[in-house]
Amino acid sequence: MGWLFMSRHAMGGHETPKAYLDAQFTYARDRLDGGSDGLRILDSALVGLTTYYAAAQVTRDGKGGEVFAVVCLIRWNPRNRNGEHFGYKDIDETMGPSEDDCPERILRLLTSSDNEYALQWRRRCLANLRLRARKLTEGMRIRLAAPLSFTDGHEGTDFTAVKHRRGIAFRPVDGSGLYHIRGVRTLAWEVLPQTRVHKTLFA
Known part of the structure; x- marks a missing residue:
């Protein structure tokens, strides 16, 4: 019809x-x-x-x-x-x-x-x-299955989620600037493991 x-x-x-x-x-x-x-x-x-x-x-x-x-x-x-x-x-x-x-x-x-x-x-x-249903929280690092290109010429796959105003923006893991990724929850991506350094405690 x-x-x-x-x-x-x-x-x-x-x-x-x-x-x-x-x-x-x-x-x-x-x-x-x-x-x-x-x-x-x-x-x-x-x-x-x-x-x-x-x-x-x-x-x-x-x-x-x-x-x-x-x-x-x-x-x-x-x-x-x-x-x-x-x-x-x-x-x-x-x-x-x-x-x-x-x-x-x-x-x-x-x-x-x-x-x-x-x-x-x-x-x-x-x-x-x-x-x-996947959760995105501040500080989470993600890797997109395919690189994204932005209007300023940046292209990349690895980003860190950052709270920005009322939503989430993304900063390149090895760079600067904030980017908005439209429909990020429906894109294919994985969470990157992060190495955390714990404080040494002395008796």
């Missing part, structure tokens, strides 16, 4: 992309035999205002069944002068989305799947969660 754009007035009174999509993916349709088929959102999240993730449960006659992941690419610009305030493109996990920042609480709601694209996507999401 392609992109669908709309104005805020066409969002049915929903104030946010998340609220609109939660409502869009929650429905029940009557069958000729008197029963109903539908879908309901168990949980959802809007990550970075660019991607919507949801655990969607298939329902039949009001009873819940399979739970799969819905992923929507989001464009949200409430001040757009052309009236295209909100746009989205919906896909599901069986299409192997490139976006793989799904929160863990949503992944835990999904039922088992034998679709290889869905399984690969779930594995990528879990791998990213493990990377982001």
Whole structure:
């Protein structure tokens, strides 16, 4: 499916992309035999205002069944002068989305799947969660798997984490200056062991 754009007035009174999509993916349709088929959102999240993730449960006659992941690419610009305030493109996990920042609480709601694209996507999401769980503390030395180049011409792999303002910056182990490494928690790196010199105590 392609992109669908709309104005805020066409969002049915929903104030946010998340609220609109939660409502869009929650429905029940009557069958000729008197029963109903539908879908309901168990949980959802809007990550970075660019991607919507949801655990969607298939329902039949009001009873819940399979739970799969819905992923929507989001464009949200409430001040757009052309009236295209909100746009989205919906896909599901069986299409192997490139976006793989799904929160863990949503992944835990999904039922088992034998679709290889869905399984690969779930594995990528879990791998990213493990990377982001790594802690960076002041004084920690790390070595990047691949060298990074900066605008001042510096290129390197080994850095020391330094507290800077409200976050973490990085100083080259054998140099000076402070650098910000975007998305450092998702990059491949290892912690460098440090030799600590202990004071000698005399009796």
